[in-house]
Amino acid sequence: MSTIDTLTPVLTDTWDAERSWQLETYEAHGGYRAARTALGMDQDAIIAAVKDSGLRGRGGAGFPTGMKWGFIPQDNPKPKYLVVNADESEPGTCKDTPLMMASPHLLLEGVIISSYAIRANRAFIYVRGEILHVIRRMQAAVAEAYEKGYLGKDIFGSGYELEVVVHAGAGAYICGEETALLEGLEGRRGQPRLRPPFPAVAGLYASPTVINNVESIASVPSIIEHGADWFASMGTEKSKGYGIFSLSGHVTRPGQYEAPLGITLRELIDLAGGIREGHQLKFWTPGGSSTPLLTDEHLDVPLDFEGVAGVGSMLGTRALQLFDETTCVVRAVLRWTEFYKHESCGKCTPCREGTWWLVQTLAALERGEGSEADLDLLLDQCDNILGRSFCALGDGATSPISSSIQYFREEYLAHLTHGGCPFDPAASTVFAREGALA
Template sequence: MTTEENTTSATRPDPVTPVLTKRWLSPNSWQLATYERLEGYTALRTALRGTPEQLVQLVKDAGLRGRGGAGFPAGVKWSFMPPNEDKPHYLVINADEGEPGTCKDIPLMMADPHSLIEGIVIAAYAMRSHHAFIYVRGEVPHCIRRLNAAVREAKAAGYVGNDILGSGFDLEITVHAGAGAYICGEETALLDSLEGRRGQPRLKPPFPAAAGLYAAPTTVNNVETIASVPFIVNGGADWFRTMGSERSPGPKIYSISGHVEKPGQYEAPLGTTLRQLLDMAGGMKDGIPLKFWTPGGSSTPMFTAEHMDVPLDFEGAVEAGSILGTTAVMVFNETVSVPWAVMKWTQFYEHESCGKCTPCREGTYWLTGILERMVEGKGTESDIDTLLDICDNIFGRSFCALGDGAVSPIQSGIKYFRDEFLALCDQNKTPALAGANS
């Protein structure tokens, strides 16, 4: 379906009609001329005719929730910004996409950077911010170049800079390249990195809304969250709620990777199930059955084939025993060893731990060592209990959510596939003992 064939924002869309991704396949979709031809910056004109308070209320009414993993209501987050301007107000876009399996924000910025820029200007106006920052992973220079070019285009056209569209509102946008640390996806570590410090999470309170970037009031939002804002302004809160579920409204970009025929980005309403997503992605690769999958990246507890009909919204994932995360759906077939996959993820978290707190720094080290030994066939049954004990000492006790994310695949892997971990232990038994137990 081409973008011209899509329904307008005033009509109720079909469940699979693109909203966030509707411009992606248009020729030169990243250029200003294409964006303007396809309703680009019309929402900004509408927003500037209203008041900041009206925009915050609109986003609240729409029920837009953070698309970076936590799912916190965006309008509520915006309302935390103090109404006075004794200090500068900052808007920071978290584009440090480093969660294994997550690959939605970079394609969005590559294909449609102006939707992010328009959303930034509207959000900044709503929060009385005059300087916004886009913090992008340093490993994606092609994306950084495209963002910088889009900012220059928007500035030349009067959508960014001084007296935007004659409204009297001023805004500067800075694109900042990170240095490749996964921990900088945590909002306070991102702020430290943006200030030129080593990326490490800060103790909260104070929260960024009170003392964030440069100790000034700051709001940190995900790319997809902000890119949704122009559609809400144009379509209205009621239109936005026609998609998704009551408590998790709106469209969502699901990143599907792994053993599927057509991996990629699939936009669907929140609450879509894996069964429906697999239909969109052409089914399991080579027809090999599904074994396990993650609903939101490697930091979310895994699901099995029994969870294919779980609604993938914020409430549905939690009720089924996981979290929605970034909707990075990683699909694994029956050829994959669960202990091996868990080991690879844990190696990543050990490497990316910033080292600030003992539970995460030491815990991920020991978890990795035990899992590596088990995968080599040198484990014991007591190693399973040790793994779970270490997980209990990390979960809820680390400085930030990295520690919690590191233990999720281990705990869920043992919960659903304990026999596979036990099978590795069996390999370590002596032939006589193995025969006695047969």
Template sequence: MPVTPVLTRRWNVPESWTLATYERLDGYQGLRRALAQAPDDLIKLVKDSGLRGRGGAGFPTGMKWGFIPQGDGKPHYLVINADEGEPGTCKDAPLMKADPHSLIEGIVIAAYAVRANRAFIYLRGELIHAARRLRAAVAEAYEAGYLGRDILGSGFDLDLVVHSGAGAYICGEETALLDSLEGRRGQPRLRPPFPATHGLYASPTVVNNVETIATVPFIVNYGVDWFRSMGRERAPGPKIYSLSGHVTRPGQYEAPMGTTLRELLDMAGGVLGGRKLKAWTPGGSSTPLLTADHLDVPLDFEGVQEAGSLLGTAALMIMDETVDMLPVVRRLTQFYAHESCGKCTPCREGTTWMVQILSRMERGHGDSDDVDTLVDACDNIFGRAFCALADGATSPIVSGIKHFRNEFLPITPVGPSGSTPSGSANGTAAAGKAADTPGAYAGAH
């Protein structure tokens, strides 16, 4: 499948992170075009392009920008969610390291469109190298007149702050991110009101993902028809897919929205060791598992949803036929129990209890009622918390049991003495081995 890189086209260029390289490769041309237009025209352009958020939810970007009230007398803010903490996801970090100016240019265009004079990049604390590259790029942009007062003589002012978080997964949720940015403990807010009217410092705020904003300069430069020539009708444009786990060449693969896993695996050299595909996540650990039967599902928002999962962050964690699903699901659930902020009882208590049940099953001490107990617990957690962390915690369990139920059931005693120890259907030895084998949990975080 021929693929022309868009978002990643500068990544392999020597010193791609410098302003000189970026300007040589059409950098900040989109900003010049944008500043010559009215802000409302830019919002319409992005709406017409069909760009949808690349951070997980897939909400139309232009529509989100259009929600910001105008003439309200309040300051407006643009916040970039760079708190990339979803297990298996690694698309924003290399983008910020290899091509930080594409993000900065997109920020200035977006801020101009929504009439924001202050923008923030909320960066995951562990991304040390990305932080260094971003801060150096921001300094270059200030010096060149792309940030600060009267940008390129347009009369538009913008200050940009790079803020490193403290490594809490919950701060990837936009309202928890805003609380953290304000100096409080990162916890999700009850909505409504929404950030569009009561966001950062109770003022109108747009929160967008890194990849979403880095796409904007290309739309301004090349137009709606060009952007819609890629991808699918309901989800146009290019997309960065993260492949990890049991794959020959793991990494980031840019392809049009709607590309299938079969096509991506062809690009990545197939499943590691020529083994068979068993399970995979289409959008990180918080999205329901899919199987080899879903190889040809179009990887866009509607296509994956129709298959029973979510595109999420397009983090494809590949698991081959050697993987025992019980320890995989246990480790994923353990992650969510650890990262729960504790604000909501169903999430705080439910995830902890589910880890205990799964751990007991993995040790071979499960019983026939445990599977039903887990499903019932997930039913009482899903949709009953302030944010989607609780929902994501249920996804590996529910989908794992749906597709691989036998691996969660205790072994039926056999032989005249009936002395076979209980455990998962694949045996406790297999479970222990899978739990300790690198790659058994493809999205090790």
């Protein structure tokens, strides 16, 4: 049976409902049933259910969610905190934003269950500052929940108390990194912390803290309501469950497509109406611009953590940016690298200085300046950043460069041969991967 035949909307189930963001609509579709069930369960049983489901972090790293919850030291007398990472800033990623706009109460229900499981009485939802409409939507949902008695004291008569704060970030890409996010929450400049100690032991206000992505937390209510086995029945052996895949770029119907992990790009493109008419896929990103790009050779790679890693990339945030043959890969990579240079927090030398030099070298190549030796220089610069920066921003900045040289080296050389970019879409002059001009 095709993966497409088994599609069942869960996170996106109510997105088409009238005024789906309101509590009344959410409850009419079964909302908050799972929270009522969870608050009658033992906390350790909830953590065990999430572990058994195989849910892995949906923010990019893919770390097992239940295992992360289990790291919280319950013998620590300090308060426990849940922090939801809604600082969605990765280029091409757009799954958490529509989820919070269409189903803010789904996230809140997940927050209630998750906070209860880790014995936290205060939770923070850290939203990227630029998306003011999402901040307002979440704040309105929180206000509805307080008014109904679903937040605050004695939730559902269980005796459990939870306060939820929607925090607007200052708009820094780096605050998607969990420890930089904590710095921002505490009112300091967003820069990564040295680890250890890890957030589970000394996170927000030096207290035990769980930090999870929006989609990870929003997946929890369905696990409680339908059971761990139900969730684990979808996806692949090691990558369980479903997820939202963001398709953008040169595709007929860009948007959010919810599917079990393990679906292929070929199947997703079919769902999206194919590549735009008259064109063909050239390269794509499986998890945003900080993941090594892939080509049309990888259309049938299972989109799960292991499958994508097996071809040298990362599933990341499932931000699938698709580019057809009219796109200059050198120019695209340069634009991404300029973004990472701008967003580097400057704390560590490899990233602060390295991304600057990457932009200089790439920009010269894009103008047709330099020599073939500059490609080796680029790779050497990447090697000096990769694994040596304070956080993953530096590593991510190298991914599109090294992978594009691997697959499109001839296109880089064509820029040198032609004294600039060989692409001129108006004249239908495009560069083929084989190195010939069409």
